[in-house]
Amino acid sequence: MVDEGAKPLRATGRCLCGAITLEIRGPLRDVVVCHCGQCLRQHGAPPSYTAAAWNDVKLSGEKNLKWFQSSPEARRGFCGVCGSSLFWEPMGSGRVSIAAGCLDKPTDLRTVRHIYVADKGDFYEIKDGLEQLPHSMRAVAR
Amino acid sequence: MKRKTAGGCLCGAVRYEIAGPLPPPSACHCVQCRRHHGALGVYTLAPEERYTITGKRNLAWYESSPGIRRGFCRNCGSKLFWQRSGSDQLDVTLGSMDEPTGLKIEKHIYLADAGDYYDPPSR
Numbered sequence: 001m002v003d004e005g006a007k008p009l010r011a012t013g014r015c016l017c018g019a020i021t022l023e024i025r026g027p028l029r030d031v032v033v034c035h036c037g038q039c040l041r042q043h044g045a046p047p048s049y050t051a052a053a054w055n056d057v058k059l060s061g062e063k064n065l066k067w068f069q070s071s072p073e074a075r076r077g078f079c080g081v082c083g084s085s086l087f088w089e090p091m092g093s094g095r096v097s098i099a100a101g102c103l104d105k106p107t108d109l110r111t112v113r114h115i116y117v118a119d120k121g122d123f124y125e126i127k128d129g130l131e132q133l134p135h136s137m138r139a140v141a142r
Numbered sequence: 143m144k145r146k147t148a149g150g151c152l153c154g155a156v157r158y159e160i161a162g163p164l165p166p167p168s169a170c171h172c173v174q175c176r177r178h179h180g181a182l183g184v185y186t187l188a189p190e191e192r193y194t195i196t197g198k199r200n201l202a203w204y205e206s207s208p209g210i211r212r213g214f215c216r217n218c219g220s221k222l223f224w225q226r227s228g229s230d231q232l233d234v235t236l237g238s239m240d241e242p243t244g245l246k247i248e249k250h251i252y253l254a255d256a257g258d259y260y261d262p263p264s265r
Contacts, residue, residue, distance in 0.1 A: 014177070015178075016177040016178045016206055041150075042218060043179045043181040044183065044220070044237040045181040045183065048259060076218070080216070081204065082206070083204055083215075083216075085219060103259075109259040121241070122241050123167060123243050124246065124247045128261060128263075
């Protein structure tokens with residue numbers, strides 16, 4: 001008999017106030033730092049995102065999760081109590097980008113590239129030697 | 143150095159102007175900033191009296207530790223401000239500013255609490 005509900009726990013996380021917690025049971029993508037103008041405004045600095053299949057993400061406190069539709073294709077999820085940025089969701093993809101900052105250590109994640117570097121903020125330089133793309137990967141949340 | 147700085151949240155519900163020059167920002171790696179921003183906390187600051195804030199009814203505050211509060215837009219979730227209670231100073235995020243900011247990160251703080259998913263820069 002196959003136990004289909006027994007995917008091992010990959011990561012846990014929460015917003016700053018703890019009103020929303022998450023468990024991920026499935027693979028997490030390497031971390032990508034986004035420098036687009038929308039991310040800078042919403043996060044206050046360039047955010048680091050991993051990504052997962054929505055089906056592998058279990059949320060608690062979901063009533064505190066607020067969504068802001070930031071473009072026709074994507075929405076951003078944040079905690080309505082403390083304002084923590086948690087998610088960027090390309091609509092209809094079945095995937096969700098998860099802010100690496102909300103995950104508990106150890107994350108066993110590594111940052112691999114920077115995207116939308118053409119739009120980057122003027123108040124910092126990128127000096128870590130990682131790959132830089134002027135715009136997006138074809139599918140950021142793949 | 144700029145004499146006036148403007149900025150606001152992603153949806154435009156909260157906007158601000160700051161009169162006068164601003165000191166170089168610092169980038170905070172503490173776990174609270176990283177959970178809140180999903181990024182480093184990159185802030186400069188000015189006396190609160192130099193700010194003109196519009197759309198204040200859309201500005202929500204969360205007390206993240208005793209005497210410290212963080213301000214964000216309740217509509218779009220943009221992180222804007224950080225303030226110590228009783229202080230006349232108000233910290234503001236660099237990412238929320240209209241460019242050019244004329245500012246560069248000068249130092250990194252709380253590096254001992256840096257995330258394990260990146261290599262922290264040297265101080």
